[in-house]
Amino acid sequence: MRCPILNQTSPLNARSSFEPERALQLARDAVTVEAQALLALRDRLGEAFVQAVQAMLDSSHRVVVMGMGKSGHVGRKIAATLASTGTPAFFVHPGEASHGDLGMVMPGDTVIALSNSGESGEINAILPALRRLGVRLVAVTGKPESTLARHADIVLDSSVAQEACPLNLAPTASTTVQIALGDALAVALLDARGFREEDFAASHPGGALGRKLLMHVRDLMRTGDQVPRVGPEASFSETMREMSRTGLGATAVVEGDRVLGIFTDGDLRRRIEAGEELRTRCAKDLMHPSPKLIRADALAVDAAELMERHRITSVLVVEDDGRLVGALNSNDLMRAKVI
Template structure:
């Protein structure tokens, strides 16, 4: 049987104690992050200059918790226009140093600035003339003094009451990394379109990259009838094409109007309409909302929401119907 191991110290689950502890951590880390602001100066500008002038990539490295922060910084840099990747310093001395090229820039993270695994590979980095940016909490440390640029990530205390678990120090390093990424983003003129291209599977990528032409029905899939078509013919076309509406077009496929489920309901409620003898032109909605095939799919979603409609016809510059889509097409494309 597995015996339950008793805790070595009493457990205090009093709500006030837990809330006070959490608030203290937040206040401590927030104060440390704010204390960074006056330290952003020439060294930070030089770090940005080195990275902007880099013909290769930013190679981020760090051990332990600093390594975890380094991975996130590398990912943020890469997604905001600065090619970057993470190299574990322990693996670097066993072959992964070959991943670092002379045209790269190295960003090393160590609060103490004395991490053995990082210091061990410094001579190889320096010998290749690779610029080194260091984030440490000790400006006089070995790593800081050997770096081309040192970013001061020092703190007054960790949020951990024992002063042992890296908490405030890792938060400060992460904030510095984010500050670098965003400063570089702005310096490069990185746009939302650029961001979308590196996130094609994300919600932002879909909103900024997916066009109407990518999601619309075209050709024979587009419901359309002539203006003299009967109500029965319009309903058959709507049923066959499953879009809840049909375009009404002339002989040149130019849009005259649209007939929807709503138009049918209104016709059924109007005692003055002869449903057997009426043509679709008498019952259709004139001047319907349309969209161009080159527009973003997100714009179709905005139109549908604004006008409380569930489908749109796609037209060219001469108002010829070239496609159609409904809300379900946007849902399948995960635009909404």
């Protein structure tokens, strides 16, 4: 089978001289057009936007987002943003909805339908079915007089004076406005729901924020035999062996389970530089008293902040009664990608 040959007049074969200054000017013009479209959107936000937010707050069901073509790509992003900020949402392709996927939509859902023209055949074809389901329909369209707008309960005007495309054809400024409207809805909803950083982290457990807000010291700390410790009368050589055994770079000095102090690699280096005779010293003479401690139920990010603030690389973990239960160093935090 021969490969098709592009027509010699095809734009793909057209060779034109690249003009850097023209390209830069077009880029600036595109940004300007989209910025102006966003400012115009800001100025016309009003009662309809409030009604859309209220409809989604009042619903005990989900938000279903629909859109064709570029509006469909935007719709997927809007659904993802809503879902990650406390509003259960998902995307349904309008074309697939006519062939069974409409079963994903339940009575009581709120449907956000995006269509710049308001005349997308795939969306308009399912409008009667959506009405029979009893959903609340929010239209995001650039044509408030369109078929979609006439069938909607709430209309959000996403019109633009012009596209950023120099041919005024490719969806550019219009899709930017759609994205901004979706973000505005998500922001208003998360605020109204009292959505917090902890809630965001719960839906992003694999992300950096999730690690910072969900991971606790107890999840990362060394425990049991991996926590170096010596008694106050331990000799210098015993203390050094215990420091080396676990590779923590420090050892706790304890009486029973109560922390008296800590001796670290840094303490050793400073004493050697000062010319001290260490071989005859015991742990209680070597240790740094009143070390920085942290509780096992503290956030791991708090341990990282404590180490950074005091310029230390290890911290001992204690219970409320001061009993030593673990140890943590900066390497443990880095492996967990907390820092």
